[in-house]
Amino acid sequence: MSDFPVAALRSVEISTPDLATSVDFYARVWGLTVAAEAQGKVYLAATGDDFHVLELKPSEKAELRKITFRVRSEEDLPRLLDKCRVAGCAVLKDIGVADAPSGGQRFVIREQQGAVMEFVHGDQRKEPKTVANQVERLAHININSADIEALSTFYQQVLGFSQTDRSKTMAFLRCNDDHHAVVLANAPINGLNHIAFLMPDLESVMRGSGRVVDQGTPIGWGVGRHGPGDNVFAYFVDPAGIVIEYTAEVLQVDDSYRAKGPDEWVWPPGRTDHWGIAPPKSEACKRAQLAVGFAGI
Numbered sequence: 001m002s003d004f005p006v007a008a009l010r011s012v013e014i015s016t017p018d019l020a021t022s023v024d025f026y027a028r029v030w031g032l033t034v035a036a037e038a039q040g041k042v043y044l045a046a047t048g049d050d051f052h053v054l055e056l057k058p059s060e061k062a063e064l065r066k067i068t069f070r071v072r073s074e075e076d077l078p079r080l081l082d083k084c085r086v087a088g089c090a091v092l093k094d095i096g097v098a099d100a101p102s103g104g105q106r107f108v109i110r111e112q113q114g115a116v117m118e119f120v121h122g123d124q125r126k127e128p129k130t131v132a133n134q135v136e137r138l139a140h141i142n143i144n145s146a147d148i149e150a151l152s153t154f155y156q157q158v159l160g161f162s163q164t165d166r167s168k169t170m171a172f173l174r175c176n177d178d179h180h181a182v183v184l185a186n187a188p189i190n191g192l193n194h195i196a197f198l199m200p201d202l203e204s205v206m207r208g209s210g211r212v213v214d215q216g217t218p219i220g221w222g223v224g225r226h227g228p229g230d231n232v233f234a235y236f237v238d239p240a241g242i243v244i245e246y247t248a249e250v251l252q253v254d255d256s257y258r259a260k261g262p263d264e265w266v267w268p269p270g271r272t273d274h275w276g277i278a279p280p281k282s283e284a285c286k287r288a289q290l291a292v293g294f295a296g297i
């Protein structure tokens with residue numbers, strides 16, 4: 001039986017050179033709602049039970065500032081922190097009260113490839129709703145890595161994730177029944193590849209994508225259905241240059257799932273998804289997937 005100390009990917013923090021434009025995009029176009037403003041940051045919520053799923057902070061450039069995971073129990077916090085210390089992570093904030101309005105106990109580390117990670121327990125939740133065409137929660141974060149194997153080993157051995165699949169260029173890692181909460185993408189530099197937001201269903205991915213297109217942001221890749229995870233997708237580039245994805249129908253797995261390797265995850269020539277009708281990914285989307293680095297906190 002899998003025994004995951006990390007329960008879920010909760011939220012991400014990104015910086016933007018134009019906070020007002022980014023808040024307008026996520027609140028009016030992407031479909032989140034402003035949950036709080038505090039300490040110069042704007043916290044945006046989806047319809048699920050997380051107090052917020054996105055933190056926006058003004059800065060000179062767009063960067064990934066922090067990935068926040070929810071931890072299963074308060075007792076797991078010191079256990080995880082010790083393992084992170086032994087693994088060579090820098091401890092940026094020891095166990096204490098979280099800075100976000102959602103509170104809870106947390107610690108913050110920087111793993112050796114540069115990503116800042118927060119682990120929180122006991123944060124404030126809200127009554128979840130499912131609303132057609134609106135984001136429920138985060139689905140996954142995709143991290144660029146110049147050494148996927150080392151980072152995947154860290155996620156598995158230190159954070160307790162399981163690797164569900166490994167294609168030639170990506171490793172898929174889970175910490176609950178979702179096929180993946182974290183994806184590692186082979187890249188020349190470490191950084192953020194994209195952030196995926198979970199929609200209630202395929203129809204909501206389609207209608208949500210139409211809303212974003214109507215407001216002047218074209219689809220960067222999709223709509224299609226991925227191989228590993230079998231989820232439907234539509235990719236966009238936000239006003240700050242961050243690649244974001246609407247997704248739905250993520251494969252649910254348990255310990256009986258048989259992980260496939262690079263030899264099995266091969267598309268027929270010309271294909272990049274199951275349906276085979278998605279136009280090629282835009283050059284702007286490809287560039288943006290390699291353009292966002294990690295920041296401090």
Ligand SMILES: [Fe+2]
Binds near residue numbers: 140142194196245
């Ligand atoms: Fe994705």
